[in-house]
Amino acid sequence: MRASRLVTLLLLLQNRGRMTAQELAEELEVSVRTVYRDVEALGAAGVPLYGAAGHAGGYRLVDGYRSRLTGLTAGEAQAAFLAALPDAAAELGLGEALTTAQLKLRAALPAELREHAGRIQDRFLLDAHGWYGDADRTPHLTAVAAAVWERRAVLLRYRRWRAPEEIERRVEPYGLVLKAGRWYLVADGPSGIRTYRVDQILGLRPLEAFTAPDGFDLAAYWHTYLAGFGARLHTGEALVRLTAEGARRAGLAPTSDGWTQARIPIESIEHAHGEFLRLGTDVEVLAPAELRERVTATVRALAARYEH
Incomplete structure (x- = not known):
């Protein structure tokens, strides 16, 4: 665990230049005292870093201490950072590994490609989750x-x-x-x-x-x-009439007379019953008869309930 943290600390300094002990502690989620010990360990291992006190102080690596990865184009660097899905990696237990891998890639890039990769992360975000409902619980x-x-x-x-x-x-x-x-x-x-x-x-x-x-x-x-x-999924179809608003909500183009007749694939009578009720008065179910009867019965029950 400590070896991984030391590598991450080194890569942070390569990527960002000067960083204070407090900034490093926040990034690594450790105490400032732990940062002091880690810095001493890196120095003892021969890593050329130094610290300075004062307002402009902090730790930094000696200029020129940087490994480089050659042969990587700007497009390849951008693709590598776009392909990363941090939420998915975290769910798989790979969040720390992904962060370290990105730091290694960024540290190895020439300056101009490192700038491209940074802009991609700053300006594009992929959120794979839907708007409604909590994320599925996946304990296994x-x-x-x-x-x-x-x-x-x-x-x-x-x-x-x-x-x-x-x-x-x-x-x-x-x-x-x-x-x-x-x-x-x-x-x-x-x-x-x-x-x-x-x-x-x-x-x-x-x-x-x-x-x-x-x-x-x-x-x-x-x-x-x-x-x-x-x-x-779609094992049948329903024949319906839709108002202009109903057609729009169903993803159809309304006709000029204001009503649109269409055949719509349905998963089942039960599922279609609920879906068409969402459209309220903007839809009339014509067929199949079983679906029309079920919608009719529901509408009558609702009307009777709201009469009181």
């Missing part, structure tokens, strides 16, 4: 990630939407995907390769190591999975 994410990395099978206890709701099965984890703030595990099991929501994992136990099949491409699998998602 670190353990799942370890199984993926170590190519170790696991015995999963998993909660799903259909009966039986809680199942247990042995799977071989191939990879993890972060989609819209939610983690998914891609794993091979009794029914072939499947996708599991990590926040629905109730428990897992590591088993023996396994060998992944040659040629498995996680990105290619995920793209294929997404392509078939709509087909699996």
